[in-house]
Amino acid sequence: xxxxxxxxxxxxxxxxxxxxxxxxxxxxxxxxxxxxxxxxxxxxxxxxxxxxxxxxxxxxxxxxxxxxxxxxxxxxxxxxxxxxxxxxxxxxxxxxxxxxxxxxxxxxxxxxxxxxxxxxxxxxxxxxxxxxxxxxxxxxxxxxxxxxxxxxxxxxxxxxxxxxxxxxxxxxxxxxxxxxxxxxxxxxxxxxxxxxxxxxxxxxxxxxxxxxxxxxxxxxxxxxxxxxxxxxxxxxxxxxxxxxxxxxxxxxxxxxxxxxxxxxxxxxxxxxxxxxxxxxxxxxxxxxxxxxxxxxxxxxxxxxxxxxxxxxxxxxxxxxxxxxxxxxxxxxxxxxxxx
Numbered sequence: 001x002x003x004x005x006x007x008x009x010x011x012x013x014x015x016x017x018x019x020x021x022x023x024x025x026x027x028x029x030x031x032x033x034x035x036x037x038x039x040x041x042x043x044x045x046x047x048x049x050x051x052x053x054x055x056x057x058x059x060x061x062x063x064x065x066x067x068x069x070x071x072x073x074x075x076x077x078x079x080x081x082x083x084x085x086x087x088x089x090x091x092x093x094x095x096x097x098x099x100x101x102x103x104x105x106x107x108x109x110x111x112x113x114x115x116x117x118x119x120x121x122x123x124x125x126x127x128x129x130x131x132x133x134x135x136x137x138x139x140x141x142x143x144x145x146x147x148x149x150x151x152x153x154x155x156x157x158x159x160x161x162x163x164x165x166x167x168x169x170x171x172x173x174x175x176x177x178x179x180x181x182x183x184x185x186x187x188x189x190x191x192x193x194x195x196x197x198x199x200x201x202x203x204x205x206x207x208x209x210x211x212x213x214x215x216x217x218x219x220x221x222x223x224x225x226x227x228x229x230x231x232x233x234x235x236x237x238x239x240x241x242x243x244x245x246x247x248x249x250x251x252x253x254x255x256x257x258x259x260x261x262x263x264x265x266x267x268x269x270x271x272x273x274x275x276x277x278x279x280x281x282x283x284x285x286x287x288x289x290x291x292x293x294x295x296x297x298x299x300x301x302x303x304x305x306x307x308x309x310x311x312x313x314x315x316x317x318x319x320x321x322x323x324x325x326x327x328x329x330x331x332x333x334x335x336x337x338x339x
Contacts, residue, residue, distance in 0.1 A: 004228035006037060007063050010236070013044035013056045014261075015068035017183060017214055018091050018273060020240040020281045022067075022261045023247050023254065033239050034232075057125055059083050062224040065236055069213035071127040071305065073220050074297055077315055078306040084226055084317040086237065087219035087283030088293060094272040095182040095201035095210055097139055098190050100171055105178065105198045108143035111136070114177040116150050117167040119157040128157065130305050131213045132167070135180035137299065138209040139199045168193045182212070184264035187271035202274070211296050216289045221320075230320065237283075237324035242331060244281040254278035285318045 012030065014021040024030050030041045044056055044064065055061040057072040059081050066073065067087075077083050099105040105114070116136050119128045137147055153176045157166035164186055167179040171193070178198060181190060190197075201210050219240070226233050247254050254277065258269045294312040301309060 006039060006229070007225075007232075008038075009040045009042055009063060010034060010232065011042055011044055011055075011061055011064040012236075013064060013066050013068065015214070015217075016185075016262045017068075017093060017217070018254070018258055018261070018277055018281060019067045019089070019217070020244045020247070020283065021065070021219075023257055023281065024239050024243040026257045026260065027243065027246070029239050029243060030236070033235055039232075054124070057123075059220060059222065062222040064225075065219070065221055065233075067219045067240075068217065069127055070216065070218050070293060070296055071130045071213045071300060072125050073218045074300060074306060074310050075125045076220075077310050078308045080308075082223035083220045083315075084223055085218050085285070085293075085312070085315045086221050086226075086233065086317055086320045087240075088216040088285060088289040089219075089281060089283050090207070090216045090289060090292070091214065091277060091280050092202050092210070092274060093183045093214055094187065094274075095135055095138075095180070095212060095215075096186070096190075096197050097135070097199035097201070098168070098171065098179045098181055098193075098195040099177060099198040100174070101194045101196050103177070103196070103198075108139045108199050108204075109145070110198065111140055111143070111178060112145050112149045114150050115153045115175070116147075117155045117170050117176040117179045118152045119155050119166055121157050125305065127213055130300060130303065131182065132180045133303055134212045134296070134299055135182070135201065136178075138204075138211060139180075139201060142201075142204050142206070142209040162189065164189045168195065171195060182214070182272075184258070184262040184268035184272040188264055188268040191267075208292070208295060211292055211299070216292050216296075218293065219283055226317065226320070230323075233320045234323040234327060237320055238327035238331070241282065241324055241328040244283075245328070247278045247281050251275070251278045283321065285316050285321060290316060 059076040160166040170176045
């Protein structure tokens with residue numbers, strides 16, 4: 001039997017949100033795991049200018065592990081990229097609908113008839129637009145309404161710097177009545193804009209109303225790497241599981257790492273991520289999470305984001321995570337941190 005030659009480099013990419021990948025990178029455990037094999041582990045975000053950063057969205061790099069939003073991951077699979085789903089997390093990131101100060105708009109039912117901001121970015125897969133549509137859709141559905149019960153206002157966003165900047169500017173001008181935002185930087189942006197919260201999606205009891213780009217969040221790998229080096233995939237996942245284990249006992253350290261990952265200050269992190277976030281970094285491929293992702297796939301397809309359907313169950317490959325869990329049990333969660 002011929003064994004494929006070990007790759008010189010393994011790549012990883014993650015979104016600026018809570019991920020086990022971000023924890024493991026901060027602790028340098030990924031490098032510790034693979035350096036003895038002569039394999040360099042590199043972050044796509046921190047790589048040299050010649051790196052294919054578009055691979056964060058296309059996943060066209062065979063040696064890449066991706067832990068990030070489901071919109072680009074589903075889009076890449078829908079376009080025919082041979083990726084596999086090897087884990088899912090569910091981490092609340094404070095999803096809210098913001099309104100202008102003094103408007104008096106409160107509650108999901110009050111969104112009926114309003115002008116809702118839908119950003120438009122000139123990028124290959126406009127996940128910002130997808131997030132807004134799905135966020136408003138979830139909020140309205142919680143009150144028995146649909147997007148047809150409101151007016152969608154397209155907000156061109158290319159000329160604006162910063163997340164949510166175009167939508168919040170439109171809110172200040174009075175061009176729209178409500179803006180969907182999520183995460184730590186959104187908390188800070190809302191405070192700067194003086195916007196008020198009309199709907200806290202995190203407080204809705206049914207998590208189906210919070211299905212969006214990061215809920216659930218997939219871990220994907222290329223089929224080629226899984227075929228050629230399943231052991232490397234298992235070991236990578238095992239590091240992530242150990243990082244998630246370590247995080248359960250380190251809430252302050254996780255908050256520090258989140259600040260670094262998101263680029264937000266302590267107030268933004270505290271405002272976006274509730275106490276207990278450090279306990280929620282473990283991936284799984286439970287039937288419940290797969291069903292939630294399948295709902296997201298259907299929603300994205302209905303809005304025209306996916307050129308072809310994605311069979312989420314067929315996309316999922318549970319064996320690497322099962323093998324990784326066995327590997328992780330053989331090694332302690334805590335490793336000496338880098339100096």
